Amino acid sequence: MFVVVGVSGGIAAYKTVHVIRALVTNGHEVHVVPTDDALRFVGTATWEAISRNPVTTSVHDDVAEVRHVALGTKADLVIVAPATANTLAKMAAGIADNLLGVTLLATTAPVVVAPAMHTAMWEHAATQANIETLRARGVHVVGPADGELTGGDSGPGRMVEPDEIVAAALAVSGAPEQDLAGLSVVVSAGGTREPIDPVRYLGNRSSGRQGVAVALAAAERGAWVHLVAAHVDDGVLARVLPHPSIGVERAGTAAELDAAMRAAAAEADVVVMAAAVADFSVPEVSDVKLRKEDGVVTLDLVENPDILKGLVAERRPGQTIVGFAAETAADDAELRERGIRKRARKGVDLLTVNRVGWTQGFESTDNTVLFVDATDEVVAEAAGSKRAVADALWDAVLRLR
Numbered sequence: 001m002f003v004v005v006g007v008s009g010g011i012a013a014y015k016t017v018h019v020i021r022a023l024v025t026n027g028h029e030v031h032v033v034p035t036d037d038a039l040r041f042v043g044t045a046t047w048e049a050i051s052r053n054p055v056t057t058s059v060h061d062d063v064a065e066v067r068h069v070a071l072g073t074k075a076d077l078v079i080v081a082p083a084t085a086n087t088l089a090k091m092a093a094g095i096a097d098n099l100l101g102v103t104l105l106a107t108t109a110p111v112v113v114a115p116a117m118h119t120a121m122w123e124h125a126a127t128q129a130n131i132e133t134l135r136a137r138g139v140h141v142v143g144p145a146d147g148e149l150t151g152g153d154s155g156p157g158r159m160v161e162p163d164e165i166v167a168a169a170l171a172v173s174g175a176p177e178q179d180l181a182g183l184s185v186v187v188s189a190g191g192t193r194e195p196i197d198p199v200r201y202l203g204n205r206s207s208g209r210q211g212v213a214v215a216l217a218a219a220e221r222g223a224w225v226h227l228v229a230a231h232v233d234d235g236v237l238a239r240v241l242p243h244p245s246i247g248v249e250r251a252g253t254a255a256e257l258d259a260a261m262r263a264a265a266a267e268a269d270v271v272v273m274a275a276a277v278a279d280f281s282v283p284e285v286s287d288v289k290l291r292k293e294d295g296v297v298t299l300d301l302v303e304n305p306d307i308l309k310g311l312v313a314e315r316r317p318g319q320t321i322v323g324f325a326a327e328t329a330a331d332d333a334e335l336r337e338r339g340i341r342k343r344a345r346k347g348v349d350l351l352t353v354n355r356v357g358w359t360q361g362f363e364s365t366d367n368t369v370l371f372v373d374a375t376d377e378v379v380a381e382a383a384g385s386k387r388a389v390a391d392a393l394w395d396a397v398l399r400l401r
């Protein structure tokens with residue numbers, strides 16, 4: 001999300017540094033718009049370093065980019081923290097004599113304000129009337145809390161804590177709940193390629209979209225993600241990376257994927273094997289290109305190690321392991337039966353079963369799956385975008401954990 005954080009001139013401005021850090025860590029693009037007075041409390045260098053974006057207070061900077069409206073129109077969410085009595089009054093009156101005021105008028109995004117001021121200022125009829133006006137316009141007001149204030153007084157007027165501001169802001173923006181926060185997950189994606197000679201390989205039609213969607217959903221719901229990417233289609237990774245909560249490791253062959261997954265799984269709370277792994281490989285890869293002149297080629301194939309079974313055998317205590325099974329089946333009943341049998345064979349906690357065919361599953365943006373757990377029941381079904389399927393997977397994992 002593109003988030004604008006307005007900062008006005010109160011002592012609590014130092015706490016807003018933590019709001020910005022949390023948003024950046026969760027992968028959001030943050031632009032800070034301080035008032036001139038805010039810069040007397042916390043300086044430009046801090047805002048720029050923490051948001052990783054340039055900071056200006058004036059409508060006259062970067063005029064060629066029409067910055068005074070660009071920030072507001074690009075924003076998916078605007079937070080004002082701390083919101084001083086002065087800035088709240090200006091918002092209520094629609095005054096636009098600084099970049100923050102203009103941005104607030106130019107935006108149609110949800111606006112969240114976190115007031116902070118002395119109790120007397122907060123309780124003043126003018127401030128209360130301004131708050132009512134803003135609420136009536138759909139502005140979300142978080143706090144203030146009741147507590148110790150600067151100068152030794154105590155009462156309502158203290159800015160709520162940064163975590164609370166972030167949670168409230170993400171809730172109104174429609175961003176996902178951070179229900180995977182604190183979890184470390186490893187996800188594999190894409191299809192392996194088993195070399196035959198320097199120019200040819202045995203591959204499969206996996207685009208990597210589903211696995212990458214699983215990784216991105218986890219990261220956006222608060223997890224740390226180690227993504228082991230086999231071959232993925234052009235642009236699939238580029239759409240989601242770089243992401244501050246996703247680390248990517250490449251693995252070309254089944255053997256490389258096996259090694260990468262085992263190493264990463266040793267540290268993970270949840271392992272999701274979404275990659276399409278070749279069951280067979282060519283034991284003797286030719287160093288030179290096989291040529292027609294040399295006659296018909298017969299390839300002897302050997303079976304690759306079963307990565308999922310290996311991960312289950314080496315599972316850490318408390319670790320949840322999710323497998324994917326792409327099956328061809330005549331009907332839903334056969335698909336369920338195949339899924340249930342495969343779940344038991346692999347010993348995973350959850351098996352995501354999708355029906356594949358010439359036009360289903362692979363290379364498309366949508367998917368239809370069912371989830372089988374260790375009770376041999378279909379515990380959930382999902383259909384729609386690969387992101388929707390990914391979210392359903394994480395919902396099912398959370399229910400298991």
Ligand SMILES: Cc1cc2nc3c(=O)[nH]c(=O)nc-3n(C[C@H](O)[C@H](O)[C@H](O)COP(=O)(O)O)c2cc1C
Pocket residue numbers: 007008009010011012035036037038082083084085086087088116117118121
């Ligand atoms: C040390 C100090 C602390 C202040 N703290 C607050 C505060 O918490 N809330 C508030 O509304 N005003 C506070 N003010 C007053 C504002 O800084 C002042 O009203 C200013 O004009 C606000 O400008 P702005 O809304 O454009 O940032 C404080 C002033 C000083 C000198």
